[in-house]
Amino acid sequence: MPPTRREFARWLMLAPLAAAGCVGDGTPVRVHAGGSTFVDLIMQAWAREYRREKRTEIDYIKSGSGKGISDVVARTVDFGCTDAPMSRKELAAARAEGGDVLHLPVTIGAVAVIFNAPGVEALTLTGPVLADIYLQNINRWDDPAVAALNPGVPLPTADIVPVRRAESSGTTGVFSEYLSKVSPAFHDRVGATKEMQLPGGTGQSGNDGIAGFVKNNPGAIGYVELAYAARNAIPIAALKNRAGHTVRPTAEGVTAAAATAALSKPTAEPYSLHDLAYSLTDADGAASYPIVGVSYAILFAKQPPDKGPAVVDFLKWVVTDGQKLARDLHYGPLPEAWSLKATAKLDAVTFL
Incomplete structure (x- = not known):
């Protein structure tokens, strides 16, 4: 009117x-x-x-x-x-x-995978391995799947404690969307959601809550917006992207993911419901960081x-x-x- x-x-x-x-x-x-x-x-x-x-x-x-x-x-x-x-x-x-x-x-920002594995400063993971950690199929740091990605790294014989957001969270939405794209098991059992229902681990409120818990609890692994990891000086895992390159979360990796993902408009909901909504997870490109929102x-x-x-x-x-x-x-x-x-x-x- x-x-x-x-x-x-x-x-x-x-x-x-x-x-x-x-x-x-x-x-x-x-x-x-x-x-x-x-x-x-x-x-x-x-x-x-x-x-x-x-x-x-x-x-x-x-x-x-x-x-x-x-x-x-x-x-x-x-x-x-x-x-x-x-x-x-x-x-x-x-x-x-x-x-x-x-x-x-x-x-646009990267969701960084942060970890507290005693004695380990650098770690490489893949999406499927990360999904299995959150599904508790992998529950120890010295698991063969983790060791194969990190030759020569002295992985501790300790339990992994996966940390998730306790409340409805867009960061969780981005993270779970990525894991659902790279792991059929995660897609079927958890899916892309703002509230993950997982078989174990612990929930914390906010990006700062996850960052604080991982920093102070040996064995923990979590996901936060990159700035929270940098501000708290928490080790960040490198990930193998869709092109098979090992990449770390950087502004350049974020920009590369946006550039390739924005070439086509998503046809699946909820992105298809909005003119300016794009899925940037698991993007093509050698430089693309895979968990971007x-x-x-x-x-x-x-x-x-x-x-x-x-x-x-x-x-x-x-x-x-x-x-x-x-x-x-x-x-x-x-x-x-x-x-x-x-x-x-x-x-x-x-x-x-």
Whole structure:
């Protein structure tokens, strides 16, 4: 329904103020957001940098991608972040509450496999071996399958403790999607999901929870966004990629995965439900790191006229100028084509 003359006049009055970071009485706009822990480190950096440029406060609370989605649907945040695109069921719930939801890629990152094997500083794994570790088919560090990939490495005779996220998590979605692609057994028993049901191991909250547990518990293995591994100085496993090359998680490996995966649009849900959603796991290419995910900002296409322009202005900055912060924080910058498409989607947001 088109806006009434009164609604349009109110939008004309409020939009310039909100875009400048102020509401009608001149006080700073405070944008509330939350969700993905994967994107939290760069989101906090974006919030600090943006605050210096405009009088807009971005309050981002990391809570997991599942919570980010549910909070957007419940309209308790101005925008959310998720590393797993919304499912058909989640989209239907959102439409019932406030209409169409936009998915905007904001950053790309590697999911690093971190480990604490006493006496081991460098480790190589394959996807199928990693899947068997999480299925508990491999439960000791000196298992022949692990030893064959690490000749000459003094692997300990100790149990492996696989660590997973305790809450609904987009990082888990990316990790489990990769394992489902490379291991038929994992595909059949667990599948690509934000909440893995596993035969053993332990659950921890957030990327920082997994990082802390692995760092402090000999025998543990886990998966976190690369920045959390780097910040906590935890050993990271190298992985053999689809092309058979042994690679480590780097910004270059992330960019290579994005470049090859974005050549074709996924036809499977949930990616097929969204214009700018891509699966970057197990990508082709000699340099591609195999466990790569995209963090998406999600927001209703119809925004309120008081805070909506400030939300749109911030996200436009994130997908353009904000990308300069990515590499230093161990994320991959968006391809230019993605930035242009995300900006175009934000230009189409309405304020009613």
